[in-house]
Amino acid sequence: MSEPKVLNFMGRRHWAAAFSITLLLISVVSLVVRGLNYGLDFTGGAQIEVGYEQPADVEQVRTILTDAGYRDVVVQYFGNNTDVLIRMQEDNNPNLGTDVLALLSQERNDVELRRNEYVGPQVGEELREKGGIGMLVALGLVMVYIALRFQFKFAVGAVAALIHDVIIVLGFFSVTQFAFDLTVLAAILAVIGYSLNDTIVVADRIRENFRTVRRDDSLYLVNLSLTQTLSRTIITSLTTLLVLIALGLFGGELIRAFSEALTVGVVIGTYSSIYVASNILLTMQLSKEDLMPPEKEKADQDEVPSWLADPEDDKP
Known part of the structure; x- marks a missing residue:
């Protein structure tokens, strides 16, 4: 074969x-x-998601927030060009999302706040x-x-x-x-x-x-x-x-x-x-x-048993 x-x-x-x-x-x-490039889970900071009715301009959003004094602003599309994700190194502020929304609304009024999260650096x-x-x-x-x-x-x-x-x-x-x-x-x-x-x-x-x-x-x-x-x-x-x-x-x-x-x-x-x-x-x-599995120790097959070695022991 x-x-x-x-x-x-x-x-x-x-x-x-x-x-x-x-x-x-x-x-x-x-x-x-x-x-x-550690995300917010590891670096700490704020993460905000906003939505537009029409396609958004991420460079414009980044410029608005940077000019307003926010630090380390990262802006990117989130799934499509009408959803925008914003990350920034800011202290815990429950009103941060509302403040950002107010800034963006001055430029365009078709924006809404969808998410506002914060993760501490520790x-x-x-x-x-x-x-x-x-x-x-x-x-x-x-x-x-x-x-x-x-x-x-x-x-x-x-x-x-x-x-x-x-x-x-x-x-x-x-x-x-x-x-x-x-x-x-x-x-x-x-x-x-x-x-x-x-x-x-x-x-x-x-x-x-x-x-x-x-x-x-x-x-x-x-x-x-x-x-x-x-x-x-x-x-x-x-x-x-x-x-x-x-x-x-x-x-x-x-x-x-x-x-x-x-x-x-x-x-x-x-x-x-x-x-x-x-x-x-x-x-x-x-x-x-x-x-290979270890072989079990076997008695030497050539070894003569003691009862055969001395036949006088078997005599009546």
Whole structure:
């Protein structure tokens, strides 16, 4: 019987490693140089949403508020060109929304106040610190789980893939300077779960093939495992991406950042489960001996029992 066709994924593992290193370097450099564009959830300040009956001019709104003495004013469209979101670094003032509305009404009378929120800077700093700690704890627990369920080399590969995914998603938001808020942080934690699930499916198949296939070629066994799980990986990723694209297009501004972060995370997570985790397993020289269950200690079959060694004991 001819062997099934096995795709040579790992034949391009060196190119994949170079690609991953390039993305990581770009992400890290951008995070160090540019940082993240933290949203109101992390920086603190006021957020006001106003609506117009006719398309608004964000530059005009920004000029009006800046001339009025407001600090660090950021104005952008919120879903369409008649909804405007205003962020500014101001102290807690319950009447701020009313004051801003009065200023804007002097220029145009077709504006209405829809939302007025305030987040204190201490709360924002606490959210930022606890969010980072949450990601580190999640990665640590994942490593322990994979090491207990599979083997330590699988744990190293899985955690490396997760760190790879998180850094690249953060780098994407640093390069694009899209607002980084709590919804994006929640999306990154979801990316960890998604990528881990995909990696575990691949790892489980690798372990099974290393134990059952009568072949000692680690490269072949990893390629065989990736080929066998490819259809499942593609179907899962595509269906997830279709949902995320729909959310990004029709879900509105409130969840757009969430869908953007998850879309990038799903693409990178699918790539990393194939070319990062598996690549590290080969680099650490995974072998059949690593995955074989420990044999129980058996008595030496050639050892002569004591009752046969001295036949005089059996005489009546």
